[in-house]
Amino acid sequence: MPDNEWHDMLAAATGEVLETMFFTDVSGPAPVGASSPEPRVAARLSFEGTPSGALTLSVSEPAVRALAANFLGSEEDDPLPAAQLGSVVCELANMICGSLLSHVRTEEHFKLSSPELMPSGTACPPGQPSQSLSLGEDMGDGVSGGTIDLWLTLEQHAG
Amino acid sequence: MSFRVLIVDDSPVMRAFIRRIIVLSGMEGAEFLEASDGAEALDLLHAQWVDVVLTDINMPSMDGEELLRRLEADAVLKTVPVVVVSTDSTASRIRQMLSLGARGYVKKPFLPETLREELERVLGGAYAG
Numbered sequence: 245m246p247d248n249e250w251h252d253m254l255a256a257a258t259g260e261v262l263e264t265m266f267f268t269d270v271s272g273p274a275p276v277g278a279s280s281p282e283p284r285v286a287a288r289l290s291f292e293g294t295p296s297g298a299l300t301l302s303v304s305e306p307a308v309r310a311l312a313a314n315f316l317g318s319e320e321d322d323p324l325p326a327a328q329l330g331s332v333v334c335e336l337a338n339m340i341c342g343s344l345l346s347h348v349r350t351e352e353h354f355k356l357s358s359p360e361l362m363p364s365g366t367a368c369p370p371g372q373p374s375q376s377l378s379l380g381e382d383m384g385d386g387v388s389g390g391t392i393d394l395w396l397t398l399e400q401h402a403g
Numbered sequence: 404m405s406f407r408v409l410i411v412d413d414s415p416v417m418r419a420f421i422r423r424i425i426v427l428s429g430m431e432g433a434e435f436l437e438a439s440d441g442a443e444a445l446d447l448l449h450a451q452w453v454d455v456v457l458t459d460i461n462m463p464s465m466d467g468e469e470l471l472r473r474l475e476a477d478a479v480l481k482t483v484p485v486v487v488v489s490t491d492s493t494a495s496r497i498r499q500m501l502s503l504g505a506r507g508y509v510k511k512p513f514l515p516e517t518l519r520e521e522l523e524r525v526l527g528g529a530y531a532g
């Protein structure tokens with residue numbers, strides 16, 4: 245499958261997860277350079293199957309707080325602890341990866357690793373993200389917008 | 404009518420989300436028990452009755468597949484309905500889990516009403532809405 249098809253499927257999977265489980269929509273591709281200056285929370289997981297690969301995602305910190313509040317139903321005056329925010333990002337990565345792989349036409353099971361939170365300051369994969377998306381303008385919790393970057397890496401199989 | 408749900412998932416935030424969705428979906432009378440893997444779930448199930456089990460597949464220690472095998476091998480516990488709630492929604496995986504005894508399968512991400520409908524279906528007469 246060509247890379248651009250994978251990237252389109254990744255955007256669709258991200259939108260589906262955010263709308264269904266986080267009550268947030270994706271407004272479209274993020275403007276170039278919109279992601280870099282903010283503090284971000286990142287998680288990574290790998291998967292085995294045909295193909296095998298890995299997904300890394302990075303979300304701007306204010307957006308993580310809003311997404312976590314939507315997911316868990318917490319109130320604005322009851323901020324979630326950092327560990328819980330990290331767990332929400334890991335769960336987001338898990339669901340996006342699962343949703344993406346469910347669209348791959350195969351009879352084979354994919355085995356997903358447990359998502360791992362990347363320590364603050366850890367570099368995301370080199371190069372441009374496979375997808376960089378702007379989140380909806382009204383995310384609740386006093387947050388307007390935010391960005392989510394996703395890197396999908398696939399192992400090449402010989403033959 | 405009250406009913407007791409055992410949520411089995413290694414992610415505490417996913418367990419919290421499922422609890423919240425069941426409450427938000429308008430199902431009244433739900434009591435919740437939680438386990439972080441299949442082994443913990445079996446301990447709970449041997450100690451107290453539950454009306455339905457919602458389980459993830461991919462968990463450390465004992466995964467959802469092994470949990471289903473153990474429940475099917477137990478003459479009493481095999482009657483407890485199990486619904487798999489998983490990101491893994493390949494057709495072969497769904498067939499496998501149903502063949503192991505799962506009564507239902509909810510793919511993550513899911514809409515609140517999807518989970519409610521599945522719960523109502525497997526609970527049948529035990530839940531009158």
